Amino acid sequence: MTTPVPTTSARTAGDVASAPATAPPSGGASTRGAASRQPSTASRSGKGRAWLLAIPVPIAILILWTLGVQGEWILPFGIKMAFLPTPMDVGARLWDFAFGGIMNDAFSGTLWAHLWASTLRVLQGFGLATALAVPLGVVMGRSKTVFRMLEPTINLIRPIPVTAWAPLTLLIIGFGDRSTVFLVFLAAFFPLLLNTITGVQQVPERLLEASSMLGTPASQALYKVVLPAAIPSIVSGMRVALGLAWVILVVGETVGITTGLGAAITQAQEQSRTDLIIAGMIVIGLAGFAADRLLTLAVRLVVGRRPLAT
Amino acid sequence: MSMTPLDTAADGTVVLTHLGKHFPGAPLPAVTDVSLNIGSGEFVCIVGASGCGKSTVLRMVAGFEQATDGAAQVSGRDVSGPGPDRGVVFQDYGLFPWLTVTENIAYGPRQARLAKADVQDRTSRALESVGLTRVARSFPHQLSGGMQQRVAIARVLANRPAVMLMDEPFGALDALTRSGMQQELRRTHHEAGVTILFVTHSIEEAVFLADRVVVMAGGSSHGNSGHVREVVPITLGQDRDPASGEFNEIKRYINGLVHAGNAVPV
Numbered sequence: 001m002t003t004p005v006p007t008t009s010a011r012t013a014g015d016v017a018s019a020p021a022t023a024p025p026s027g028g029a030s031t032r033g034a035a036s037r038q039p040s041t042a043s044r045s046g047k048g049r050a051w052l053l054a055i056p057v058p059i060a061i062l063i064l065w066t067l068g069v070q071g072e073w074i075l076p077f078g079i080k081m082a083f084l085p086t087p088m089d090v091g092a093r094l095w096d097f098a099f100g101g102i103m104n105d106a107f108s109g110t111l112w113a114h115l116w117a118s119t120l121r122v123l124q125g126f127g128l129a130t131a132l133a134v135p136l137g138v139v140m141g142r143s144k145t146v147f148r149m150l151e152p153t154i155n156l157i158r159p160i161p162v163t164a165w166a167p168l169t170l171l172i173i174g175f176g177d178r179s180t181v182f183l184v185f186l187a188a189f190f191p192l193l194l195n196t197i198t199g200v201q202q203v204p205e206r207l208l209e210a211s212s213m214l215g216t217p218a219s220q221a222l223y224k225v226v227l228p229a230a231i232p233s234i235v236s237g238m239r240v241a242l243g244l245a246w247v248i249l250v251v252g253e254t255v256g257i258t259t260g261l262g263a264a265i266t267q268a269q270e271q272s273r274t275d276l277i278i279a280g281m282i283v284i285g286l287a288g289f290a291a292d293r294l295l296t297l298a299v300r301l302v303v304g305r306r307p308l309a310t
Numbered sequence: 311m312s313m314t315p316l317d318t319a320a321d322g323t324v325v326l327t328h329l330g331k332h333f334p335g336a337p338l339p340a341v342t343d344v345s346l347n348i349g350s351g352e353f354v355c356i357v358g359a360s361g362c363g364k365s366t367v368l369r370m371v372a373g374f375e376q377a378t379d380g381a382a383q384v385s386g387r388d389v390s391g392p393g394p395d396r397g398v399v400f401q402d403y404g405l406f407p408w409l410t411v412t413e414n415i416a417y418g419p420r421q422a423r424l425a426k427a428d429v430q431d432r433t434s435r436a437l438e439s440v441g442l443t444r445v446a447r448s449f450p451h452q453l454s455g456g457m458q459q460r461v462a463i464a465r466v467l468a469n470r471p472a473v474m475l476m477d478e479p480f481g482a483l484d485a486l487t488r489s490g491m492q493q494e495l496r497r498t499h500h501e502a503g504v505t506i507l508f509v510t511h512s513i514e515e516a517v518f519l520a521d522r523v524v525v526m527a528g529g530s531s532h533g534n535s536g537h538v539r540e541v542v543p544i545t546l547g548q549d550r551d552p553a554s555g556e557f558n559e560i561k562r563y564i565n566g567l568v569h570a571g572n573a574v575p576v
Contacts, residue, residue: 210400211417212392213394213397214397214418214465215469228406228408229407231408306408
């Protein structure tokens with residue numbers, strides 16, 4: 001309900017009202033500025049505390065790990081810690097894997113070649129998946145006919161784990177790069193496709209109405225409204241897809257490939273070199289983490305400070 | 311500041327002749343036989359209970375809904391779809407979340423392919439007229455509801471429409487913000503000289519704002535179609551005091567029209 005408003009002359013009220021009318025937004029802006037400054041300082045000290053809290057657990061794990069190896073503990077699942085290298089061994093192996101000079105064996109200083117080969121495969125598979133899944137997802141999200149044509153088939157194929165594709169892939173494509181890239185592509189394709197479809201379907205009808213009443217012809221609504229509105233969804237699909245791409249890489253590189261992180265830990269397994277396996281695992285984990293950060297950074301460079309939350 | 315439409319042919323008259331809407335599958339038309347002549351620069355409010363079809367009428371004028379009966383004409387032309395001559399302000403704002411306040415407001419002028427300087431000029435004027443210059447670089451989600459609705463109004467004003475269509479624009483705002491926005495809107499209407507068709511369920515709001523109040527009644531919950539019961543001219547002049555006796559007299563009269571004998575169409 002309207003609150004009673006004592007009006008003087010409407011015309012003067014109109015002119016005078018412009019002053020109080022501008023006041024609330026400016027007040028709002030300054031409180032907003034203060035509000036956004038405060039949490040940032042608060043989160044900085046909070047971040048410091050978070051770091052302090054996060055440190056003891058990994059240190060405890062490293063200590064227990066060392067003790068377990070030395071004491072030849074046997075853990076649940078029959079984990080025989082005597083077969084593990086100590087964290088120090090792994091550290092030394094990791095250094096040697098990257099820079100050489102300690103063990104000086106076939107693996108010394110080869111990390112970068114393996115990492116580069118794996119990164120290329122991830123980029124190819126992921127890039128191909130993005131190039132195909134995003135446009136297809138946009139079409140499926142916009143056209144009910146296309147959606148009804150393809151959705152059942154896609155949901156029949158999707159539940160098949162990509163690891164289950166591996167044996168078939170090796171037979172019909174053959175050992176080598178192309179099999180691995182195909183598996184990475186497959187792993188990245190579905191999360192990207194589904195996220196894009198969802199993002200496009202969930203664009204509020206209201207935004208399309210708003211754009212049309214502001215003069216956007218229906219033919220331009222796709223790139224003026226639908227795509228920008230779906231970007232947050234597409235980006236989260238890309239992040240999931242990129243993570244899965246690194247997961248599947250190890251499977252894809254186990255057979256018939258000599259260079260690559262998955263290949264390296266497969267060879268290490270054949271030679272029962274647990275220190276190298278763990279070093280390889282750590283590198284793959286870090287690579288996946290770095291890839292996600294780089295993707296996020298790249299997205300931020302493109303969208304600037306525009307909100308990415310849906 | 312002159313905000314008259316550039317297109318002189320777009321005089322902002324709205325003529326509804328026996329306008330009706332029958333949604334597919336519904337047993338009855340949602341709206342039937344709405345006839346109304348709105349003059350250039352007039353401020354008309356539609357009030358009525360939920361389900362009487364007042365928003366449907368507005369959406370037909372906007373071109374979001376196709377009329378199944380009769381016709382809507384704006385500035386002498388038949389409405390066949392949405393267009394920038396009819397700016398719409400929604401209850402839920404409908405701002406583009408990925409655009410800043412400035413970019414939201416510049417959207418229409420850019421869409422009209424105006425020269426860069428003109429886009430800037432119109433955008434900053436619209437920003438100024440709603441008092442949002444300070445938050446020009448913010449994104450909608452960083453603003454309060456009232457400020458977001460100001461952006462939505464500025465976005466429409468920047469397009470210099472002949473008609474502004476407002477669908478319960480202040481319905482989601484708190485009472486204080488709401489009364490402030492109502493006064494601003496009266497000022498904006500006065501300055502821009504734009505025709506306004508304003509849908510609300512608040513009779514007080516309608517009496518405070520409008521030159522004429524269209525009272526609608528009926529709807530599927532009453533077993534008939536939404537229709538116009540009466541058009542009430544508001545003769546309170548420019549200075550309206552919602553606490554005054556004559557204001558409340560009109561309010562009571564319209565309240566009676568909204569609630570009495572809903573079953574029989576007039």
